[in-house]
Amino acid sequence: MESPNVKHISECFIQPHNASKESKKRFYLTPTDLAMLSEHYIQKGLLFTKPPKANNPNFLDTLLAKLKYSLSLALVHFYPLAGRLVTKKEQDPHLYLVYVDCSNSPGAKFIHASLDMSISDILSPTDVPLVVQSLFDHDRAVNHDGHTTSLLTAQVTELVDGVFIGLSMNHCLGDGTSYWNFFNTWSAIFQAQENNVTLSKISNPPVLDRWFPEGHGPIISLPFTDPSEFIDRVEAPKLRERMFHFSAESLAKLKAMANSENETSNISTFQALSALLWRTITRARLLPPDQETSCRLAANNRARLDPPLPPNYFGNAIYPVKSELINAGELLDHGLGWAAWKLHQAVVNLNDQVLKRYLDYWLKSPTVFTMRYFDPFSVMMGSSPRFDMYKNEFGMGKAVALRSGYANKFSGKVSSFQGREAGSIDLEVCLLPEVMRALESDDEFMEAASVPSHE
Structure with missing residues (x-):
């Protein structure tokens, strides 16, 4: 029997709640960021049991509204995640520069989806079911795709008895430390909102200053003329x-x-x-x-x-x-x-x-x-x-x-x-x-x- 499919109900884009002068600048990529251009996005998510208040017909609409609002507040601190990748090319002298444009983007993506399966359908099988891959955006995308797609997507999928919040983030922008700092910050802002508290400051503000080896940066020109020279979409074997x-x-x-x-x-x-x-x-x-x-x-x-x-x-x-x-x-x-x-x-x-x-x-x-x-x-x-x-x-x-x-x-x-x-x-x-x-x-x-x- 085939498992049901994840159905996308709606999607929208979320901008930072307010923009600073800093957030209008280019966000340059360092050598260790640029090396990730052909890797996949980071995709991790958490599965929650629906609470008793989920019986309220407005539960999900209220949850989605709070998630979107707290996401917009989190993006104020992590504004590059609301941007897009841009490549600037010149022939003489050679320049192939990939950076993040933080001001000309629709923002981070937010998807509301549903899946007619239960928590036990996800967790009970010996192997992780394939349907879990559909709980995330950017399936099989490489980081270079961030030129035309969001650098961050939150997908909220309603199950019969649970809610899955899957976050996919462009790996050129950050590693696991950066990813989980963002996830933790989003959650802290959401929880403060639940308790009717306004967070005047977050506990672990990201340091967005770029770090380059001495004598290099912020402009790192790559030795390419076209993405086809370095993008390699490798399909994993059956695992x-x-x-x-x-x-x-x-x-x-x-x-x-x-x-x-x-x-x-x-x-x-x-x-x-x-x-x-x-x-x-x-x-x-x-x-x-x-x-x-x-x-x-x-x-x-x-x-x-x-x-x-x-x-x-x-x-x-x-x-x-x-x-x-x-x-x-x-x-x-x-x-x-x-x-x-x-x-x-x-x-x-x-x-x-x-x-x-x-x-x-x-x-x-x-x-x-x-x-x-x-x-x-x-x-x-x-x-x-x-x-x-x-x-x-x-x-x-x-x-x-x-x-x-x-x-x-x-x-x-x-x-x-x-x-x-x-x-x-x-x-x-x-x-x-x-x-x-x-x-x-x-x-x-x-x-x-x-x-x-x-x-």
């Missing part, structure tokens, strides 16, 4: 996508085991968890013993630069920390702690010098990343359980679950999310079907993991 839950107790055991094997206390919970995924996915893939593999972790660089960037710097300040290449046989011959120590060393070695060297190399030969950059024998740990995802409430209590869209997925991509209960982590694992089957019967993995509870 299985599953959520796995790791309780605080299970994570504590993994961390203790990894540290004990190394007679240290320096390995973090996340490094131990990433080592578990690296080892067990490598085993599930049945790689030849001499096949090289690595594990990458998406690292926030704000504090690693010297001088450091502000914690609320709005933009892309991430770098995929990569372990050394290791033969699959060697990885599996050693224990969890050995793999975790390799990841720990890679994280410790990522410093200002390494980042500046990478940026210097990029500026000499600018490139745009695509999905083809990811090694099919490796594992990529994306997102972060440090982001406060369940803090986002919109008058319906705490969300029951978090889900993501089609964007930025490939075999071996693992996204880590804050778990619903304190100290826990949920992992969204994307693998080829036969590899997922093997992982599901891997004792080492399944002893640590469980199915998320949505009570």
Whole structure:
């Protein structure tokens, strides 16, 4: 039986509630922003249970009005998200400049949709149902599409017994830190509105000043003449996508085991968890013993630069920390702690010098990343359980679950999310079907993991 389709009921555009002089200026993109032009939007969303007041026939209209108004107030602080990308070209001297025009745009998009399914239809199946991809705008869009489509869309989909709020944001404008700061700010403004309080200031105002390596910017000319030279629309293979839950107790055991094997206390919970995924996915893939593999972790660089960037710097300040290449046989011959120590060393070695060297190399030969950059024998740990995802409430209590869209997925991509209960982590694992089957019967993995509870 085919699942019902998401039906779009209405859409409109939301402008910042008021515009400052600053918001009329160009918002320039930095090297780490420009490198994202061929990647997908960030798509994450929260699923809420309809509260008792949802029986009121005006419930949804009232909710939508409050969401739109609080969104317009949030956009005052994050005004580039209401803009559009623009490319300025010149032949002599060569110029290919991509920036955000904050003043000539209809604004951020707001979609009201419906889906004739229940919360359990979304959360009960073993694999994440495909219909979840339709709970987001910008399906399969790459960031360069922000020239003609919104840089931010909020899609509010009414289910039979729930509401899903899916937010898609152009990845050229910011990373996960920037994305969740926006989501948290929107929620805080909404909650203040619910309590009839006017927020005179927000708790984590974004720092919109652009950061460029010394001697560069704000104009970075790309070595292209046409988008076809760097846009690569890669379709993911058929994947299985599953959520796995790791309780605080299970994570504590993994961390203790990894540290004990190394007679240290320096390995973090996340490094131990990433080592578990690296080892067990490598085993599930049945790689030849001499096949090289690595594990990458998406690292926030704000504090690693010297001088450091502000914690609320709005933009892309991430770098995929990569372990050394290791033969699959060697990885599996050693224990969890050995793999975790390799990841720990890679994280410790990522410093200002390494980042500046990478940026210097990029500026000499600018490139745009695509999905083809990811090694099919490796594992990529994306997102972060440090982001406060369940803090986002919109008058319906705490969300029951978090889900993501089609964007930025490939075999071996693992996204880590804050778990619903304190100290826990949920992992969204994307693998080829036969590899997922093997992982599901891997004792080492399944002893640590469980199915998320949505009570």
